[in-house]
Amino acid sequence: MIRLYDSSVGQVVDLVPRDEGRLAVYLCGPTVYDLPHLGHGRHALVWDVARRWWTFSGYDVRFVSNITDLDDKIIERADHDHATEGEIAATYEAAWWSALDALGVVRPDATPHATAYVREMIELIEQLLASGVAYSIDDGIYFDTAAVPDYGRLAGQPLESLRAGARVEVVADKRSPLDFALWKAATFGQPSWAAPFGPGRPGWHTECVVMSLALLGEDFDLHCGGLDLRFPHHENERAQAVALGRPFARHWAHHGWVMAGEEKMSKSLGNYTSLTDLLASHDPRAYRLLVLRSHYRQPIEVSAATLADAERALARLDGLARRFALPTLAGPTAWARAESTAWSPEGEELRAEVAAALDEDLDTPRALAALFEAVGRAHALADAEDDRAEALAEAVGALLAALGLSLRAGAAEVDQESARLVAARDAARTTRNWAAADHYRDELVARGWVVEDGSGGTRLHRA
RNA sequence: GGCGGCGUGGCCGAGUGGUUAGGCAGGGGCCUGCAAAGCCCCGUACUCCGGUUCGAAUCCGGACGCCGCCUCCA
Numbered sequence A: 001m002i003r004l005y006d007s008s009v010g011q012v013v014d015l016v017p018r019d020e021g022r023l024a025v026y027l028c029g030p031t032v033y034d035l036p037h038l039g040h041g042r043h044a045l046v047w048d049v050a051r052r053w054w055t056f057s058g059y060d061v062r063f064v065s066n067i068t069d070l071d072d073k074i075i076e077r078a079d080h081d082h083a084t085e086g087e088i089a090a091t092y093e094a095a096w097w098s099a100l101d102a103l104g105v106v107r108p109d110a111t112p113h114a115t116a117y118v119r120e121m122i123e124l125i126e127q128l129l130a131s132g133v134a135y136s137i138d139d140g141i142y143f144d145t146a147a148v149p150d151y152g153r154l155a156g157q158p159l160e161s162l163r164a165g166a167r168v169e170v171v172a173d174k175r176s177p178l179d180f181a182l183w184k185a186a187t188f189g190q191p192s193w194a195a196p197f198g199p200g201r202p203g204w205h206t207e208c209v210v211m212s213l214a215l216l217g218e219d220f221d222l223h224c225g226g227l228d229l230r231f232p233h234h235e236n237e238r239a240q241a242v243a244l245g246r247p248f249a250r251h252w253a254h255h256g257w258v259m260a261g262e263e264k265m266s267k268s269l270g271n272y273t274s275l276t277d278l279l280a281s282h283d284p285r286a287y288r289l290l291v292l293r294s295h296y297r298q299p300i301e302v303s304a305a306t307l308a309d310a311e312r313a314l315a316r317l318d319g320l321a322r323r324f325a326l327p328t329l330a331g332p333t334a335w336a337r338a339e340s341t342a343w344s345p346e347g348e349e350l351r352a353e354v355a356a357a358l359d360e361d362l363d364t365p366r367a368l369a370a371l372f373e374a375v376g377r378a379h380a381l382a383d384a385e386d387d388r389a390e391a392l393a394e395a396v397g398a399l400l401a402a403l404g405l406s407l408r409a410g411a412a413e414v415d416q417e418s419a420r421l422v423a424a425r426d427a428a429r430t431t432r433n434w435a436a437a438d439h440y441r442d443e444l445v446a447r448g449w450v451v452e453d454g455s456g457g458t459r460l461h462r463a
Numbered sequence B: 001g002g003c004g005g006c007g008u009g010g011c012c013g014a015g016u017g018g019u020u021a022g023g024c025a026g027g028g029g030c031c032u033g034c035a036a037a038g039c040c041c042c043g044u045a046c047u048c049c050g051g052u053u054c055g056a057a058u059c060c061g062g063a064c065g066c067c068g069c070c071u072c073c074a
Helices: A038-056 A072-081 A085-103 A114-130 A159-165 A204-216 A227-243 A275-281 A284-293 A304-324 A345-359 A364-383 A389-402 A416-430 A434-446
Strands: A003-006 A011-014 A022-027 A060-065 A134-137 A140-143 A181-185 A200-202 A222-226 A251-255 A258-260 A449-454 A457-462
Touching: A003 A251, A022 A038, A022 A204, A038 A060, A038 A085, A038 A222, A038 A251, A038 A258, A038 A275, A038 A284, A038 A389, A060 A204, A072 A085, A085 A275, A085 A284, A114 A134, A114 A140, A114 A181, A114 A200, A114 A204, A114 A227, A140 A227, A181 A204, A200 A204, A204 A227, A222 A227, A227 A251, A275 A284, A284 A304, A284 A364, A304 A364, A304 A389, A304 A457, A345 A364, A345 A389, A364 A389, A416 A434, A416 A457, A434 A449, A434 A457
Parallel strands: A022 A060, A022 A222, A222 A251
Antiparallel strands: A003 A011, A134 A140, A140 A181, A181 A200, A449 A457
């Protein structure tokens, strides 16, 4: 049984799927108007880990995540760059997938684009108008938040208090500052679509309702995203579905921020680092490990120091892979399921420990602690020539792979000159010519290798 | 103003009313020709003040500090 913190009720609850053995999950995707930043990286990693784990645990997970290719930000960017909206969206969507591929994130089962669902959005807006929960004013169609009795459920406070604190700029004729645009009346020079209620373009909050219901059906299991989407975006999505009497997400989950120092990292604050930059200078696995090391609902700090820390921890894991020649298992397309793996008694114990942690609100730090402890145990067993060592090490590798973390067992390509130095060093060591041996080692280190002596002589791997 | 979260050893970061988190860094030892990797040992932490309790970092009350949401944002 999966247990997960449900933001709509404020506690960890049993995640009982709509259809037994299946999970229908919707993750709010990015608006593609700029390079992804570190926060997007965490967003992708957290839910990739969850999805992989649930799949590993035997669920048939259907994972849908959209691309918002229709939005004010894209229009602004297009103006600024003298490009079309379509070009901007295509450019940054490509950057998005390339970053996610580098992170080893599995592609969603479906990736709906907002522009492909405009007709369905128009239909939804018509229904909302017909039901009397939407109204038309000069600049568009608005949703009447007062029409939904439990509006504010996701925000955790009633409509009145939200209204009291509203910082939204006042739009003339809006009935409440909380009312949001379903349809923005066409403006000259901006993309627009014909609709019975006048040409224009859909507001942001409508696309996800339409696409999630279209691809996952009513009453789907989980809707997730960053904490900043909890209100108003998710609240507004839910409001639209509820207003039409359509069962929406059964559960809601939100992950925490990436911090820049003491502040939330965000586009509007301008204090962000692009994910693309990080990936160019660090092992992408280090970011995944960093994400795994903290609980998904807590803030994390991604800095040169914390990444370096993670990279050293990663080296310990790769060290295990080297010693036991573990296969590289994860990767974007490698899926594993627990039942298809042969577990030794020690491995099974570890699997159960990891499962207990992850099934309780995705406690990845606890799971990782168990795995790191097992790393030490596997080494100790091997030192004692206990034949249970290998199976335990394999279990560690399999479980890390289940979380999307792949280990590297060896040096990829050893060039000819390095191979020559290795042979020379081994020869020198055989004749106990330590000065020569050390010289060759220095040469190898200078070529970027980490040199280790094993039973078979000099072994190399990349730092 | 309303609502929510957080404050743990040098750093990162979990957690249960009493028993080892884990990683990184650091110290000592073993192994090694020397290293590297690995193993063993080591710090006895929990913002502060009260309270409940045989016993609290863990429960309750209060104080202080920090962060976030109520506008676009993963």
